[in-house]
Amino acid sequence: MKILHTSDWHIGRTFHTHSTLEHLGQVLDALIEIVRVRGVDVVAVAGDVFDSAMPSKESYALLTSALRRLKAVGASVVMTSGNHDSATRLGFQSEWAALAGIHVVTRPEQYLEPISITDEYGPVHFYGIPYLEPVLIRHLYPGVPLKTHEQVLDFAMTQIREDLTVRGGRSVVLSHCFAAGVMPASAASDVERDITAGGLDVVPLGVFDGCDYVALGHIHGRATLTERVRYSGAPLHYSFAEAEKPRGVWLVELDAGGLGAVEWVDLPVPRRLTVLTGELSDLLEDAAYADREGDWVKAILTDQVRPLDAMRSLQERFPHGVALEHRPAIQMDVGDSSYAERIRTATSDPEIIAGFLSFVRNGVGPTDFETALLAELLTEQSTRAANS
Template structure:
């Protein structure tokens, strides 16, 4: 059986206020082509289908169209809800979708009854574990201590292993969590009140393969426990992380092999560092003109209208940081000492030099300050 492991579609998410639906549609269309060309039997989507608990009509349309095209390939789909999803909205009419081979698992205990799909070697049981918030599920198990995700998923996996022991056969688990051994980027929202609630990879012992979601970069915790990452870049912190999915092959004995399949990147991400003049003039940066660009300006003085100037060369520049390459030594004298026996023009000049990292007034600024102070003195 061939299984394509993907996750974290985040349909409806923006990138620095820019819509990403068109780009995601291109990537998901490529994913459908992979399913068709590689004759994938099951597509496993491990949570965060939508980016919001209240998706837009366009977001629903993209999901519906993608699922229809996946269905047309002959593949089955198993997907679970993540911490960004509304389990109720995502699971609406899931019973009817299941009749078409599109299995949407959102109920807190649905994983206890697996979705069983047969191949020439027998059954493969898919246990879809949706995102389980401890505070929302612990009242269902009054005899269990369920304060952390490790405890909740520990309980879920004990139930999975007990069920599997009775059924026999091969198995795949889908889960949405922070598993130990991976690093989060700046767009993966905390799933606990006090920060990251890590789940040891050992919690997932037992199944032939564990398809994880929530981390936006691909990661291999063990041969059979992996993150696929998001299919689209949603942060500059992800710029160097490939986009794609894991193609998992199960044979009669269980996990046979796992192969990474690249997906297209509609617009690359580039972080460019240098002085403003160099970024907009140097030939070496020409390759980034159509990229999403985050610029780090190293000019000693923050340039006026820097973003507009950058966007003349990089129309998709969406972030700017001023990080001077040279910084002035901090003053140890008090403000009173610094201004003692100074004239008003000298105080203004000293202030500008202080806040601008040691760069003093230009001739124009000096004349302007003198004019303003002279006018103020005449009025008083």
């Protein structure tokens, strides 16, 4: 059996206010083509199908189209809800979708209702674990300590192993979580909302013992925690923090004895993410950046003084420039004195203004142009006051 492991589609996510639906549609087109060409039997989507609990009609339309075409090329789908999803909305009419081979697992108790799909070697049981927020499910199991995501998943996996012992056959688990061995929280992107990493809710890998393959979601970069426990990452870049992370899917084969070959298959990147660092004039003039003019661009400006109207200037060369950060190349040591202390000895308006500019601009006072402009404005103000 061939299984395509994907996750974190985040349908409806914006990228610095820009819609990503068109680009995600292109990537899903490529994913569906992989399913067709490689003869994939089952597509496993491990959570965060939508980006919000209230998806737009356009987001629903994209999902509906993708599922329809996956079915048309011969694949079944097993999909679980993640922490971004509304389980109720994602799971609406899932009972009827299952009749067409589209299995959407969102209810807490459904992890004990495996989707069994048979190949020439017998059944493969897909145990979809929807995102289970401890505070929302602990009342279902009085007497069981369910305070952390680790405890919840350990409880669920214990039941799954017991069920599998009775059923027999091979098994695949889908789960949306931070598992041990992933990057620290500081390296996560702004899309990976807090489940959390580096804290109490990291789930040890031993929790997932006893099944042939574990398809994880939530981390937006691919990761191999063990040969049978992996993250596929998101199919599209949703943050500049993800710029260097490849986009793709895992193609997993189960043979008669369980896990067989696992292959990474790249997905296209509709528009690259580029972070450029330097003074604004260099970014606008350097020919070395010509091949980046069509990218999503974040600029880290190293000018000592933040340039005026920098974003407009940036977008004249990089139309998809969407983010700016000012990080002066030279950090002046301005001490700990307050603004009031710094201008206490000032005896004129120009000195007061110069002290203010130095205070708010990391020790950099007015330029020659600004000094001349200030002198002109202050002279004009004095003239008006004398004539009034």
